[in-house]
Amino acid sequence: MRNVYLDHQAATPLLPEVFDAMKPYFTEHYGNASSLHQHGLRVRDALKKARQQTAALIHAESEEEIFFTSDGTESSNLAIKGVAYANERKGKHLVVTATEHPSVMNSVEFLEKQGWTCTRIPVTPEGLINPADVAAAITPQTVLVAVHHVNHDIGAIQPVAEVGRLCAEKGVPLYVDCEASAGWLPIDVREFGASLVSFSPHRFYGPKGVGILYRNKRARLVSILHGGVQEGGRRAGTENIPAIVGAGVAAEIAQRELPARMAHTAHLQQRLWDGLRTHIEFIKLNGPVPGPRRISTNLNLSTEFIEGEGQLLLCDLNGIAVASGSSCVSKSLKISHVLAAIGLDHALAQGNLILTLGMANTEEDIDYVIETFAKIVAKLRNMSPMWEEFESGEIDSVIAPRGIGKSFSQHAAEVSGKAAH
Amino acid sequence: MRNVYLDHQAATPLLPEVFDAMKPYFTEHYGNASSLHQHGLRVRDALKKARQQTAALIHAESEEEIFFTSDGTESSNLAIKGVAYANERKGKHLVVTATEHPSVMNSVEFLEKQGWTCTRIPVTPEGLINPADVAAAITPQTVLVAVHHVNHDIGAIQPVAEVGRLCAEKGVPLYVDCEASAGWLPIDVREFGASLVSFSPHRFYGPKGVGILYRNKRARLVSILHGGVQEGGRRAGTENIPAIVGAGVAAEIAQRELPARMAHTAHLQQRLWDGLRTHIEFIKLNGPVPGPRRISTNLNLSTEFIEGEGQLLLCDLNGIAVASGSSCVSKSLKISHVLAAIGLDHALAQGNLILTLGMANTEEDIDYVIETFAKIVAKLRNMSPMWEEFESGEIDSVIAPRGIGKSFSQHAAEVSGKAAH
């Protein structure tokens, strides 16, 4: 059976060069960066180099603007809470996109319980914000605006540079979560006008266990994990040296390979989407069409009349690794809040599948996925009461309405005795 | 030149077996534990196994009581803030030992800014608390008691089981920071009566980038890093799978080797201390004497009339890696708060050196250290105005007073125009 990994948004394999660079720091150069002897001083040098390499990937002015955390989640938490706590006296208002990652949304919710308020900027059905909405939401109490670069679910590229200009005019720092774009799209913190930027190497063939937070020196930021004076006093705790070294090398390679990565994945993205929509009826792409507003690695699909977890499981049994934003795959039984924010019909959200491409994927992989997925859809539709009811004219399609029958949602509400979401 | 690593409190090399266990999880089994396909399910299994292995090391009842964090600092922060926030309605009072690690002390200080109050339990000159002091400090508003198992600086073993019994009587959860003991001393969470226990594998030949927090199911705990629903919703963020796998294996090996580790280091500890006090005058051991109240890996010394950083540098130049709690090695120019808490004379705190033993150290190493350190002391004393003034009878020794001359501290205050601390 062919194995096709299409979940690069969830994890990527470590590049052999990155692993080789990390290796000596496990058993040989195992020192603690706080130690003043040989073992400590050596890894301190390694730390500095990794800071320079990661700073270069996002065109930061100085490596001193780079803070190492444990992952993207911690970086988001530090950006949101660290800026909020640092500016408590100035004001307690935040502005964030409605489709930020849960690590941003839930940090904001935590602060709301502590007396902060937050304006959530809505998105278009394609998932894009209107920068003017951000400007309008800023008040004299606003201490931070958070707009992610690329959406983790639907691949939409937000107009961050425009937002950055508006924030600069109003003197409010902008935080850009680049977790879903770093290593796959160019990032320039100065062009973005960003005061804070986060990303993680595990998304671009680097190691897990390390996240990066860039902070422009002018932005005030306090620590949220308290203890020692590591990372300029802004992140206490023994540094994860091997992972940090790996982050540096992964960043360096990403910078070098960026054009090739974008070209390769854009080609496969187009081939995959064209193949799927040709071979499968009632399938919809969520988020912008492939092009300048969508990252080349992501396809977010809704296949009507069937549910996402079943699609995912059958894909897996056929060697294809994918993700889904369906409520059935979530521990909270809720559809992805991003799909809710773009106003996606619940039936389509339930039929959601997320495919994310990487460098190891080939044209043959893509053709195999198209062929296999068409069979999976047929199998599941054959099992689905909704497909039967659609064919009998009892319910209608959301994707390509025929004007016959009631809506899926209406039907679902009737049989469950409650509206779906 | 002989190389003697005597800073096992700061870092330990990864065991080859641990590294081998981690290896496949970098490039091969690189999945995200949240993914529902093969790649995710495989690492989910690995995660469960590591949970069982780490639970076993501390005799936890169930692996579900184990939460993986990024390091000891995050575990301390989660224990302190996670319990405080979870019990906000019950009360806002904490009780902690005065000699907790900064990750505990500074978490408490952060909470104090947010309206909590805290009682700090003093220690004896040996660094030990009196359990009765803890019981006396508990009020109806107390939501957590924190007493570390072993002190990171002076190796004192606290009477945690006794404190645990008193806490149980009062119905207040006890948090025991075992970062300085795990892998080197037996830990039994039930014998301790601990509701929370933290430790990190990087202290016992495991990887950096992972910390463990044990939480008894009855203790309420909320998340402090917000985002996804990893770790039962109590620690968001992509799991650092290779490090977690390594933590499990390191824990398993530690459990197996514990008696050998204790015997080996206790023997070297005695040899080292005996050798040093025989060959060097005016040297003092801080913390309890080697024996049941001191961990076998730690010697904390004060050598009079000379300063610690100089000792550390000369040790390093002679291949000996050590640490110091002198103010000169700290970025804040403050002596270790532990040395302050045991009431150590400032002159002795300045002359502080911390030596921590490990399995690779040999008797020959120890003899080399004794011989070399005696020369270093002689060299530095030869350079020291204090030694000269001691010899001339102008100032007296704190360690072995002759009753001649003023005290070092008095002299230092006179020449600096200010009391030292």
Next chain:
Amino acid sequence: MSETYTLYNPTVMDHFMNPRNMGDIKDADGVGEVGAAACGDIMKISIRIKDGKIADARFKTFGCGSAIASSSMATELIKGRTVEEAMNFTNQEVVSALGGLPPVKIHCSVLAEEALKAALEDYMKRHPEAAAEARQTEAVPA
């Protein structure tokens, strides 16, 4: 891959991959279609009754792996039972027969129970005489 990792246990996976009794019954004696308000899954079970017993049961499911497996297992378990016995059917039977479900997926088995009960009710609505009999039998142990 040498080893295969599965989200559900082998029994659940088997019923998901090779569902039993998938489809519709032409001119069924009872049809029940229910939806899970929580997640949006929909399940439809149709039954044929012969001599007061469930002669056939078929399902169609819009839902996750465990929803499909639950309906497959429920239809499998219920065949051959009397209408009265079927009225006492609970989701616990499905869970046990499947060898357990993840806690978050228990509601899928509940949906199967509900779909079956809805089909039985539909049958009884169409056959009031059977309903009366069933109620009578039910009343005895109560």
Next chain:
Amino acid sequence: MSETYTLYNPTVMDHFMNPRNMGDIKDADGVGEVGAAACGDIMKISIRIKDGKIADARFKTFGCGSAIASSSMATELIKGRTVEEAMNFTNQEVVSALGGLPPVKIHCSVLAEEALKAALEDYMKRHPEAAAEARQTEAVPA
């Protein structure tokens, strides 16, 4: 180890490992001992004056590597200077000659400046005539 890592730059390390002018001057013309309130370091500098110039300078230091290096460098720099020149000596000269110190260690060079000034003051206290002359010379450029 193939490569050696050092906390301070090679010049500082050299002055720490091989301090120049370490010791005391017997019957010195001036002795200054100062302490750093911040960290507790103590530095003592003794000087011999000949023909209004510093003929010799020695130090003893209780302190960290950079404190020892700073006193070594300060005594080295100051030899041969006139008392008046020496009065204008600043820690910046020590820092530059050492090729830089970590920010947190700048106070060590300040301590060296203070110890030297204290020694000079001690000399002038013992030799009021020299003090008068020095003040006069000092007054000119002011």
